[in-house]
Structure formats: structure tokens, C-alpha cells
Amino acid sequence: MKAYLVLSNGAIFEGESLGSSAEIAGEVVFNTGMTGYQEILTDPSYAGQIVNFTYPMIGNYGINEDDFESDRLQPAGVIVHEACETPSNWRSNKSFAQLLEERGMTGIQGIDTRAVTRLIRGGGATMGLVTTDLDGAIERLSKTKTYDETDFVGRVSTRTPYVWGHYGREKLGEWDEGDYRGRIIALDCGLKYNILRRFAALGVKTMVVPATTPAEEILEWNPDAVLLSPGPGDPARLGNVVQTVRDLLDVKPLFGICLGNQLLCHALGGHTFKLKFGHRGSNHPVKDLLDGTVTITSQNHGYAVDPDSLAGTEAEITQVNLNDGTVEGIRAKNLRASSIQYHPEAAPGPWDSRKYFVQFVEEMVR
Amino acid sequence: MKKILVIGSGPIVIGQAAEFDYAGTQACKSLREEGYSVVLINSNPATIMTDEETADAVYIEPLTVEFCERVIARERPDGLLPTLGGQTGLNLATQLAQQGILQKYNVTLLGTPLSAIQKAEDRQEFRALMREIKEPVPESWIVENEDQLAEILDLVPFPCIIRPAYTLGGTGGGIANTREELWETGRKGLKLSMRSQLMIERSLLGWKEVEYEVMRDKKGNCITICNMENFDPMGVHTGDSIVVAPSQTLSDIEYHMLRTASLKIIRALGIEGGCNVQLAVNPDSFDYYVIEVNPRVSRSSALASKATGYPIARVSAKIAVGKTLDEIENPVTGTTMACFEPALDYCIVKLPRWPFDKFASGDRTLFTQMKATGEVMAIDRTFEAALMKAIRGLEVKQKDLRHAKFQAQADEELGESIRIPTDERMWAIAEGLRRGWTVDAVRKLCRVDRWFLVKMQNILAIEKQLQSGEQVAEQALKVGYSPSQILELSGGRVVAQDHLVYKMVDTCASEFESQTPYYYATQGTEDEATQSLGTPLQATPVFSVT
Numbered sequence: 001m002k003a004y005l006v007l008s009n010g011a012i013f014e015g016e017s018l019g020s021s022a023e024i025a026g027e028v029v030f031n032t033g034m035t036g037y038q039e040i041l042t043d044p045s046y047a048g049q050i051v052n053f054t055y056p057m058i059g060n061y062g063i064n065e066d067d068f069e070s071d072r073l074q075p076a077g078v079i080v081h082e083a084c085e086t087p088s089n090w091r092s093n094k095s096f097a098q099l100l101e102e103r104g105m106t107g108i109q110g111i112d113t114r115a116v117t118r119l120i121r122g123g124g125a126t127m128g129l130v131t132t133d134l135d136g137a138i139e140r141l142s143k144t145k146t147y148d149e150t151d152f153v154g155r156v157s158t159r160t161p162y163v164w165g166h167y168g169r170e171k172l173g174e175w176d177e178g179d180y181r182g183r184i185i186a187l188d189c190g191l192k193y194n195i196l197r198r199f200a201a202l203g204v205k206t207m208v209v210p211a212t213t214p215a216e217e218i219l220e221w222n223p224d225a226v227l228l229s230p231g232p233g234d235p236a237r238l239g240n241v242v243q244t245v246r247d248l249l250d251v252k253p254l255f256g257i258c259l260g261n262q263l264l265c266h267a268l269g270g271h272t273f274k275l276k277f278g279h280r281g282s283n284h285p286v287k288d289l290l291d292g293t294v295t296i297t298s299q300n301h302g303y304a305v306d307p308d309s310l311a312g313t314e315a316e317i318t319q320v321n322l323n324d325g326t327v328e329g330i331r332a333k334n335l336r337a338s339s340i341q342y343h344p345e346a347a348p349g350p351w352d353s354r355k356y357f358v359q360f361v362e363e364m365v366r
Numbered sequence: 367m368k369k370i371l372v373i374g375s376g377p378i379v380i381g382q383a384a385e386f387d388y389a390g391t392q393a394c395k396s397l398r399e400e401g402y403s404v405v406l407i408n409s410n411p412a413t414i415m416t417d418e419e420t421a422d423a424v425y426i427e428p429l430t431v432e433f434c435e436r437v438i439a440r441e442r443p444d445g446l447l448p449t450l451g452g453q454t455g456l457n458l459a460t461q462l463a464q465q466g467i468l469q470k471y472n473v474t475l476l477g478t479p480l481s482a483i484q485k486a487e488d489r490q491e492f493r494a495l496m497r498e499i500k501e502p503v504p505e506s507w508i509v510e511n512e513d514q515l516a517e518i519l520d521l522v523p524f525p526c527i528i529r530p531a532y533t534l535g536g537t538g539g540g541i542a543n544t545r546e547e548l549w550e551t552g553r554k555g556l557k558l559s560m561r562s563q564l565m566i567e568r569s570l571l572g573w574k575e576v577e578y579e580v581m582r583d584k585k586g587n588c589i590t591i592c593n594m595e596n597f598d599p600m601g602v603h604t605g606d607s608i609v610v611a612p613s614q615t616l617s618d619i620e621y622h623m624l625r626t627a628s629l630k631i632i633r634a635l636g637i638e639g640g641c642n643v644q645l646a647v648n649p650d651s652f653d654y655y656v657i658e659v660n661p662r663v664s665r666s667s668a669l670a671s672k673a674t675g676y677p678i679a680r681v682s683a684k685i686a687v688g689k690t691l692d693e694i695e696n697p698v699t700g701t702t703m704a705c706f707e708p709a710l711d712y713c714i715v716k717l718p719r720w721p722f723d724k725f726a727s728g729d730r731t732l733f734t735q736m737k738a739t740g741e742v743m744a745i746d747r748t749f750e751a752a753l754m755k756a757i758r759g760l761e762v763k764q765k766d767l768r769h770a771k772f773q774a775q776a777d778e779e780l781g782e783s784i785r786i787p788t789d790e791r792m793w794a795i796a797e798g799l800r801r802g803w804t805v806d807a808v809r810k811l812c813r814v815d816r817w818f819l820v821k822m823q824n825i826l827a828i829e830k831q832l833q834s835g836e837q838v839a840e841q842a843l844k845v846g847y848s849p850s851q852i853l854e855l856s857g858g859r860v861v862a863q864d865h866l867v868y869k870m871v872d873t874c875a876s877e878f879e880s881q882t883p884y885y886y887a888t889q890g891t892e893d894e895a896t897q898s899l900g901t902p903l904q905a906t907p908v909f910s911v912t
Binding site for chain 1: 708
């Protein structure tokens with residue numbers, strides 16, 4: 001079936017419907033990774049967005065049982081140049097299109113995704129509509145609530161707490177059981193499973209709690225530290241979560257990833273701003289200002305910490321992006337809080353920054 | 367440090383694709399950009415490297431210790447850069463160091479230390495290092511004389527692979543299926559190896575062959591430029607294999623598992639510059655083996671450079687004189703640094719070019735010794751289109767997947783043509799698929815991954831439709847047929863109007879604007895070459911024996 005991608009600047013791309021043909025709207029963003037579509041499809045930080053894959057052949061190695069980063073398909077929709085119908089990999093049990101059909105996600109293929117990327121690069125992230133009905137599409141798009149006005153954390157955060165240990169997901173009652181180096185609570189604003197897997201691999205048990213959980217409740221579980229998770233949307237909208245972070249500062253060691261970096265920034269009195277088109281891909285170089293090394297990182301964020309806003313706060317900048325100089329990590333040493341803007345858990349992307357999990361756990365158990 | 371001596375590649379021989387001229391030329395330019403005076407010694411006048419404007423002084427002299435010493439005595443360079451002239455340059459630099467000549471004239475060896483090169487190239491030292499860092503290597507035996515060879519004849523599992531150390535393009539290597547073959551090939555290999563050293567190892571025939579091009583600077587920053595997946599599975603030299611970039615059948619976890627291994631290896635070796643890591647990957651599990659490391663700029667680096675836009679030799683040269691990756695600009699974007707990993711938004715297909723048309727009586731069978739003398743690289747948005755473009759660029763009789771020789775073969779004979787790797791096997795595989803043999807049946811014979819076979823089926827489906835006059839012009843253009851091919855295949859019944867546009871190779875999948883990209887043609891609507899004066903690149907011209 002013919003389908004169209006309509007952008008808020010009036011650009012229209014014609015392609016073929018992929019997966020569900022239901023009309024969807026969202027913020028169109030691009031990801032430059034050459035692998036990792038399954039992880040991207042299930043990353044909660046893509047909620048509300050239409051992901052445009054720059055790699056032109058998506059689905060080559062199929063979909064498997066293991067590489068899901070959450071239980072749901074998270075983006076509003078996907079744009080691909082060509083979806084591979086006959087994947088090849090020993091773990092694959094279905095094709096990209098089959099997964100979209102099964103889970104009812106809207107996609108479009110046959111699109112010049114490079115042209116879409118160039119439009120976003122020039123004009124910034126923009127709202128878009130994927131539809132099979134071009135009549136009045138631009139009007140419908142203009143009436144859609146924009147990405148920045150929407151609270152996505154509430155949609156993707158877990159409803160009930162759960163625990164993750166050596167053998168994966170466990171019941172809440174098992175929080176105190178087993179032999180672990182430490183126990184942390186993850187404030188779930190859009191957590192990826194690989195964060196839990198990384199902690200488990202280091203002998204740490206994690207309890208995942210809803211983003212709305214107040215500090216007192218978290219402290220009742222007596223964790224060794226609190227993790228501020230990644231997640232979608234504008235951090236400036238998350239006043240209540242920022243308050244929770246503020247309440248926990250100096251009480252428990254804090255470690256933030258992605259949105260967690262921005263939440264820590266707000267809690268320390270700083271501000272964030274929206275990047276023109278964000279960083280999404282597996283090849284972003286980040287310089288650690290503390291030791292001078294550069295690490296290739298996996299990134300997925302549309303907002304960034306405003307470095308000037310940190311002046312006079314407890315926060316110091318620890319890492320910067322080598323390409324555009326944006327803040328990639330901060331810490332408040334005296335308050336035992338640190339965070340990074342990219343994804344040390346990878347999935348998808350390079351494993352080079354796993355060392356930050358190790359560092360954090362070492363500091364926590366010290 | 368003011369003056370640097372660069373050793374060139376010498377004569378271009380079978381087993382090379384002129385890559386060392388490319389690398390050396392880039393390096394000379396790069397060093398001069400940094401303000402160094404460059405002295406070049408190379409015996410081959412038919413190279414770009416020996417053009418007057420490449421270096422400050424060019425010596426066209428034999429690449430021997432004797433002549434090299436004379437140049438050193440006369441020019442008194444402060445440094446010597448040996449890692450860009452291929453094996454010839456490396457061997458010469460090693461001899462100059464061992465004979466005390468570098469010390470005598472106070473010449474510093476730049477780039478990767480010789481000890482690291484030794485560790486990477488000496489089979490025994492390399493395997494010891496891999497064991498130390500817990501990277502898997504296939505079980506193997508090292509022999510240094512005929513007595514040792516005789517001792518292991520009964521221990522080795524067949525088929526096994528014979529690899530002589532310190533030879534170019536794996537000269538003298540091969541596969542042995544029996545004791546007798548091992549004895550014969552082994553004895554020959556011992557004679558050809560510069561150090562009289564052979565490695566005999568378990569055969570990984572049928573495993574996927576994957577390569578990573580990686581770089582490291584003196585501070586330990588490591589990056590991957592590109593990975594590549596061989597169409598031909600293990601058993602065919604990667605120089606004789608059809609190669610795609612990036613890998614197509616590795617999931618994100620597999621891609622990064624192998625990337626992590628490659629970076630671990632380059633760190634453990636202490637490479638400063640570019641390096642190529644070859645891995646064998648089990649198609650049915652997470653198992654892999656490290657096969658080999660080229661601790662220098664190689665044929666694969668030249669391919670990876672052109673495939674990604676990332677100038678590996680140029681950056682390697684800057685690393686050799688002490689710069690770090692975060693201090694070197696990415697010259698393609700002009701705004702970002704060389705410390706990043708290229709993102710491709712297209713598919714690369716490399717086809718080797720063999721000299722069998724010139725050596726009609728040559729043995730066309732391919733194994734671990736490289737026989738190709740050149741290659742073509744094609745870029746397009748899909749594998750199908752890139753493959754078709756590459757075939758047309760190859761300057762052979764075949765312009766698509768049809769080959770009269772195989773069309774004439776009976777099934778049994780065709781089966782053998784698919785099973786035994788030769789320069790023409792791709793066409794035999796296509797003929798098998800054309801006869802309706804299933805992907806699994808063909809795969810059983812050639813061990814080529816299903817993904818590639820299905821893509822070939824996609825092209826063959828169009829071929830069939832065109833031959834029966836179906837109006838599939840658009841689909842045919844999409845899989846890479848040209849309008850004239852479409853007209854010919856359909857007997858004039860299908861007329862196609864192509865809409866070729868040019869897209870950029872910009873290292874970053876268009877995330878950043880680019881200053882000096884290059885272009886490839888594809889069917890599409892948005893043309894990026896309209897505003898700038900770029901050179902459209904169809905397929906790189908063939909380099910072949912004339």
C-alpha cells in the first residue's frame with residue numbers, strides 16, 4: 001500500500017506502507033547506526049518519535065528473542081529505505097516487517113532516508129506524519145500536539161516496582177535475597193534492560209521503581225545507591241522527578257544516564273536546552289576531561305546540559321562531545337553524584353564505556 | 367624532528383592492488399602538511415608516490431639495505447616511517463634496525479614499534495599474546511624445519527591450513543586434505559618463508575570471514591574505521607574474496623563483540639596507526655577465532671578508506687609523528703575530528719580482478735594464497751545495485767549474472783563449479799539459483815551466507831521477468847540494471863528511463879555538512895552533486911596486469 005511521510009515544513013515523501021498502516025505523528029529524528037534496529041525499536045527514549053534510519057538496508061539479520069530493550073515497541077513509527085524480507089542470522093526468528101505487523105507499529109519504506117536526514121540536519125528535528133491518506137494530512141499534522149509539549153516519561157515508566165538480579169527479572173519480595181555486591185534502585189524514566197543486565201553482570205541487584213516514586217519511599221528500601229535512568233522528552237517538564245533527585249542528593253550516591261544526566265543538572269540548579277537535531281547513533285566521540293581519553297559512545301538524546309547554567313553550582317563538567325563540544329558528563333563530587341549523557345550500556349553501540357558501570361559500582365561499594 | 371624518510375612499496379606484484387602506492391602517497395602529503403621535509407625511496411617509477419610533488423626528495427633506487435643506507439647517509443633523516451610501504455618496507459626497516467644502521471645515523475623509527483610488528487607477525491608470539499588477553503585462536507602447530515613438519519603429520523586434523531610467516535599475500539600457503547598434501551605444501555612453504563616458519567592450523571572452512579580496520583594513537587585512543595564481511599567464507603584469501611562493507615549479517619551484539627576484540631588486540635600489540643584484524647565467525651553461534659593481524663596499512667585499509675571516506679594512511683602518518691586522534695581533523699567534514707567512527711549510509715561491494723585472462727593456463731582455483739591483481743569497488747544504496755555496478759566495472763565479458771560457461775554445464779558439473787572457489791564462482795552460484803536450486807542447496811555447496819544468495823535471487827527474478835518482456839523497468843533499475851541492459855535482456859520490449867543522481871560519501875551519513883566528499887551514482891530523486899564540483903565515482907577503475 002502507498003504511504004506518505006509528511007513533514008511540518010511541507011515536504012512529502014512517497015513510499016510503501018510497512019507494518020501497520022495506521023496514521024501516526026511524531027517528532028522525526030535520525031539514527032546513524034549501521035546495526036541495532038531491534039534495540040532502537042524497543043528503547044523507551046524513542047517514545048513519541050518517528051525514527052529515520054540512515055542505514056539503507058534495515059532488518060538484514062532479522063529479529064531475535066534476546067535483544068529487546070523493553071517489552072514494547074517504543075517509537076511512534078519508523079522510516080526505512082529498504083526493509084529486508086529474508087533476514088539471515090542464526091538467532092533470527094522473524095523479519096523486521098513481521099515484528100512491526102505483530103506489534104502494530106506503523107512504518108514506511110522506499111524512502112530516501114538520506115534526503116530526510118539532510119532536511120532534519122538543515123531545519124532541525126521536526127514533527128512528521130506517516131499516513132496512507134494524503135488528503136488534509138498537513139492540517140492534521142499541524143493540529144497534533146508537538147513532541148516538546150508531551151509528557152512521555154509517564155507513558156514509558158514501569159507501573160509497579162520489580163527487581164532484576166543474576167537470573168533476570170525477579171519478584172519484589174526477592175530484593176533482599178541472594179549474594180550481591182550491592183543493591184541499587186533505578187528511578188525508571190524509560191530504562192533499557194541492558195542497564196539492568198550490566199549491573200547484574202557486576203554483581204549488583206537493581207530494583208526498578210516508577211518515576212513518580214518519592215524519595216522517602218526509595219529510602220525505605222535502603223539501597224546502596226540510586227540510578228537516574230534514560231528516558232524520552234524534555235527534562236524541564238519533569239519537576240516532580242527533579243525534586244526527588246534533589247531530595248536524594250547527598251543522602252545516597254547517585255548515577256545518571258542520558259535523561260538522568262539532565263535530571264541531575266536540574267537538581268543541582270542548572271538548565272537544559274534542546275539541540276537542533278540531537279545525537280543519535282553509535283559513533284559519537286566523547287572526551288573525558290579528567291584523564292584526556294576519548295571514547296566512542298552510543299547516543300540518543302535531543303536535549304543537553306547548558307554548561308553556563310552550571311556556574312556557581314556544585315556541578316563540574318567531566319566530559320564533552322568532541323564534535324560539538326556539548327556537555328557529556330557532570331559530577332558533584334561532594335554530593336557523591338555523577339552522570340553521563342550517553343549510553344554506557346550500549347545496546348546498540350560500542351562497549352567502550354562499560355567502564356563507567358565498573359567505576360560507579362566500585363565507588364558505591366567503597 | 368625535521369626530515370622523514372619514507373620507504374615505498376617497490377614493484378607491484380601479484381598479490382597487491384597498488385594499495386601501497388596509495389598509502390605512501392597519502393602519508394607523504396600528510397607529513398608535508400605537518401611541516402616535515404619528506405625523503406622517499408622507491409624502486410618503482412610508475413607510481414604516484416615518485417611524482418616530484420609528492421616528496422621533497424625522491425630516490426628511485428633498489429629497495430635494499432645497501433641503497434637505503436646510502437640514502438640515509440646522504441640525506442641524514444631524523445625519522446623513518448616504514449609502515450606504509452607494505453611488507454617490503456617493513457622488512458627493509460627491520461633489516462636496517464637489526465644491522466644497526468638506524469642507530470649509526472641516529473634515525474628514529476616512527477609509528478608502530480618494531481617489537482609490536484614482530485609480535486603481530488610472528489605466529490608464535492602472536493598466539494601467546496592472544497592467549498594472554500584471552501582472545502581465541504584456532505588450534506595450530508608451528509614448524510620451522512622439515513623434521514618438525516614430519517612430526518606433526520599424524521597430529522593435525524584435515525583439512526588443515528598452511529600459512530608461511532613473513533610472506534606477501536600468503537605466498538606458499540594452501541589447504542591440505544591429506545598427509546601427503548601437507549608434506550608437499552609444507553616443504554614448499556618453509557622454503558618461501560623469510561624466517562622459515564610455517565603455521566598449520568585447524569581449518570575453519572565455511573565460517574564467516576569478517577575484518578575490522580582499526581586505529582590507535584600513542585595515548586591509547588582506539589577507533590574502528592569500518593568492518594567488512596566476506597561473501598566467500600573462510601578458505602578463500604580475503605584479497606580473492608568478494609567483500610561487502612559494512613557487515614550485513616552480524617547483529618549489533620556480534621558486531622560489537624568482534625569490534626571489542628579487535629580493539630583489545632590493537633591495544634595489546636601497542637600499534638600506533640592503522641591495523642587490520644581478520645576474524646572467523648561461526649555462522650551458528652557466538653564463537654569466533656582471531657585469524658590474523660596486519661599491523662600496518664594494507665590492501666584492506668585502502669579499501670576501507672575509499673569505502674568510508676576516512677583517510678587511514680593520512681591519519682596513520684600523523685599518528686606516527688606523535689599526534690593523537692582527537693588532535694587530527696576529519697578532512698572530509700572539515701568540522702569534526704578524526705577520532706570517531708564512520709557511519710555508512712550505503713553498501714560497498716568489492717570484486718577482485720584476476721589476471722587469468724592474461725594467464726590462460728593459470729590455475730583458477732582460489733584458496734589462502736592471493737591471486738588477484740586488482741579490484742573494483744562499487745557503492746550503492748543496496749547490495750544488489752552495488753554488485754551489478756561492480757560487475758560492470760570489472761572489465762570482463764560478463765555484464766550481469768549470466769555466464770555462458772556455466773549455462774552450458776550439466777547439473778553435476780555445475781555443482782562442482784559452485785563448490786570449488788574460483789574467480790568465476792559467483793556466476794556459477796547464480797546459474798545454480800537460476801535453475802531453481804534452493805538457497806539452502808546452493809549454500810550447502812559453497813557455504814556463502816543465505817543473505818547474499820537471496821540478494822542474488824532478487825536480481826535473477828528481475829532477469830527472468832525482463833527476459834519474458836514483463837514491464838518491470840523500475841524494479842530492474844532498482845536492482846542495478848542499466849537501461850541498455852534492460853533493453854538487451856528484454857529483447858527491446860522493456861524501455862527504462864533511469865534517474866541517476868549523485869550522493870555523497872561523507873563519513874557521517876550526512877549528520878554533518880562536508881567540505882571534500884566524493885560521490886556515487888544511484889537511482890533517486892535528490893542530487894547532491896549539483897552545487898559542487900565533485901568527481902562522480904561509478905566504480906573505481908580496474909587495476910590489472912597488462
